[in-house]
Amino acid sequence: MRNTFSETLYAEATANPDIYIVVADISPAGSMGKFSSEYPERFINVGVAEQSMIGIAAGLALKGCQPFAYTIATFSLYRPFEMIRDDLCYQNLPVTVVGMGAGVIYSTLGGTHHTQEDIAIASALPNMQVLAPCDPLECIEATRWCAKQKNGPVYLRIGKAGEPVLTANAEPWQFGKLRYLRRGRDVCILTYGVITAMATDIADKLAAQGRSVSLVSAHTLKPLDREGVTAALQRHGHVVVIEEHAPQGGLASQVKQIAWDVRATCRLDTFTLQDAFIHNYGTTSDLLAAHGLSPELILAKIG
Amino acid sequence: MTQASFDPKAARSRCQGYRRRILDISQRVSALHIGGAFSCTEIVDAIYNDLMRKPGLSSPDTFLMSKGHGCMIQYVVLESLGVLTRADLDAYCTPHGRLGVHPDYGNPGIEASTGSLGHGLSMVVGMALAERGKRRDGVIYTVLSDGETQEGSTWEAVLMASSLKLTNIVAFIDNNDFQSLGRTSETHPSLYPLAAKFDAFGWETAEIDGHDSAAIVRAVTTRKGDRPLMVVARTTKGKGVSYMENAPIWHYRAPNKDEYAQALRELETQA
Structure with a gap:
């Protein structure tokens, strides 16, 4: 799913020069290499510094950009929580916080890398929207939507790799609808x-x-x-x-x-x-x- | 603004007016952050009136008040520029007003919501990146408190600003040496020398008297400009009113009638 995310974001960023991605020493694979080499000014790696990842994304959004913040879900949501609350939600900025590998996907890394409470925590925040696609095709739809929406912040919970396609024959994806x-x-x-x-x-x-x-x-x-x-x-x-x-x-x-x-x-x-x-x-x-x-x-x- | 066009008398007059206006507002509310507003009065005045181009809503430059609790000075400067109204300030912290103790994004002239410390500089980095990405020449100005330099998030942003070579950032530290539980130099002596730490992180630095408006303007207009600039400004908390200066109680207290009258007399004497 992270490859699908990066391919979709690369395509969206090619069409929209206001799309940025701010990562914290974790990068989606796939097309993110193309993103960082073709749009180096819009690929920001803050290093192991998740608080500034969110704050920088907020600053970009305050100036009209459409940023994504990306790292492993525990670190994208829990570590910089107050920045997400104050900088993104209180100011209601269109920043997508991507939580990659949520749940217990990091099954050999222990509890520090498990994301068991993210939906509850993100959903408790006023203005926050929460998306969790079920397969790579839904991830494309969700990422495209995040790249264009101006409602406010989004927490986008995605998987990691190897997820099967489940929605090839499903009805169309629509934000906010089962x-x-x-x-x-x-x-x-x-x-x-x-x-x-x-x-x-x-x-x-x-x-x-x-x-x-x-x-x-x-x-x-x-x-x-x-x-x-x-x-x-x-x-x-x-x-x-x-x-x-x-x-x-x-x-x-x-x-x-x-x-x-x-x-x-x-x-x-x-x-x-x-x-x-x-x-x-x-x-x-x-x-x-x-x-x-x-x-x-x-x-x-x-x- | 060039150094040559700087008018020290005008700056002094403006700052006295701002302090008087804050004292006036203090008589309408039970408490407000006077001490930290008076310590950065000359800095915020200089940013708006001597450094930013076309200060007001159409400025290509940006001011973000990272030490949000000092925003009374920002409010009164924005009032003087016509960005906020007299009615806005008269309704400060009231149910029918829109201005509170900390800056709220969405109000005219307020570029970000701050108040929780350690958030401002990362947002400044993002804004500076956006200016560069959009091929604009906007300068992002900010004022941090010295207490904010104890936040780890501030140092994350310090590291990124210089690593990304964001030469369009001009930051000030209102180094008044006071925070809630005492003198910063006593509680955190290892914080000093402060400018050397920013220098080590790759910033251009300057150390000045933060109540010397000419020095504030000079530090910015004479910068090399090849790195982000951090101006460490020595200031006095509660500057301008003798009983408020370096007295922690005036971090968040409104003067009574007698204290108010004395404060006004002292300001007049300085004029």
């Missing part, structure tokens, strides 16, 4: 981000059991499509939320809140990361399973 990757009648799986691949596998297995399954990418976490979530709760007998995020403040807790508000009568199951730091190592799948997120564990619970 996106059905497939439509069914019985079960609706709401998910977002990289774990959508696992959700797709689960949807396939449920379909093989004869269930009619909807699979939805909730790529815009803020503003969340409340009407869309309400419709999903009302049109399906069973709604399942799967997310690579802590139980507090992510999609699961918001869907529960909406379900209460609209007096939903469907069955609602949520599957999230635990509210815990875990000290496991291995593949991303190993860590997700340690948190209780695997097709087998989820299928066993939703029956």
Whole structure:
């Protein structure tokens, strides 16, 4: 996904001289080499200095530029949090903060590199918009949108590498709207981000059991499509939320809140990361399973 | 502005007027940052009135008040330039006003929201980059407090400004040697010599008396200009009113009627 991001941003920057990228000693691969060699004045590497990464992006935006700030998700959001709050959100500047490798993608690097709370933290900030594409094609759509929007700041949560294409035949991507990757009648799986691949596998297995399954990418976490979530709760007998995020403040807790508000009568199951730091190592799948997120564990619970 | 066209009498008169105006406003509110506004009065005056081109909303140059708590002086200068109105300042910190204790982006003449220390210089770096990228010759002026140099984020920006060779940055440190819990030179003696640290980081530096308007203008107009400029200005917190000078209580306090009258008398004497 980071390659897709960099290729898309390079194309956008070629068309728009106001696009800058400010990185903190971590660079998206792929076309970012072309970006930095062709537009060296618009590729700023601050080094291991995330606070200034955000402040510099804010200064660029205050002068009419359209900057992106990019590094590993923990460092792009947590380390410079007050700069994001005051410089970007309080001033409502169109800066995109890219959190790369969010969730437990950095599965061998330990808890310092896991991003389990980012959606909650970013969503708590006034003016902040939160996007989490589920595959490289959605990443293209989200990046293009970020490159043009002037609403205010965006937190763009992306994966790292090797994510499969899941949305080739999906309905068009639209900011702020749930996106059905497939439509069914019985079960609706709401998910977002990289774990959508696992959700797709689960949807396939449920379909093989004869269930009619909807699979939805909730790529815009803020503003969340409340009407869309309400419709999903009302049109399906069973709604399942799967997310690579802590139980507090992510999609699961918001869907529960909406379900209460609209007096939903469907069955609602949520599957999230635990509210815990875990000290496991291995593949991303190993860590997700340690948190209780695997097709087998989820299928066993939703029956 | 060239050094030759600088008018010291006019600068002195303006600064006395600004201090009087801040004292007037102090009688309408329970508290305000007088001490830190008086310590950088000559610096902010010189930036707007002697250094920036066409000071006001159409200036190609930019002033960002990094030490946001000192913004009373910025407000009164902007009022004198017609950017803010008398009504704006009279409604300072009231429900029907738009000006608060710290600068708010979106208000006329306010280029960034500050108040939380250590944010300004990174935004200045971004602004300077944008000016260069857009092939404009705008100079970005800023004033930092000496306390702000304790923020790690300030040094991140210091490192980047010189590494990126941003010669369009002119920064001042209002080195009044006071912060909330005491004299900076006593709480953080290792901060000094301050100018040498910026010099080591690749900045052009100057050390001046921050209440000498001519010296302020001279430090900028005679700079080499091959690096960002940091002017370390020795200042006195509460400058101009004897009982406020170097008295920490006047960091954030409004004078009572008697104190106000005395302050005005002292300013008149200096005229």
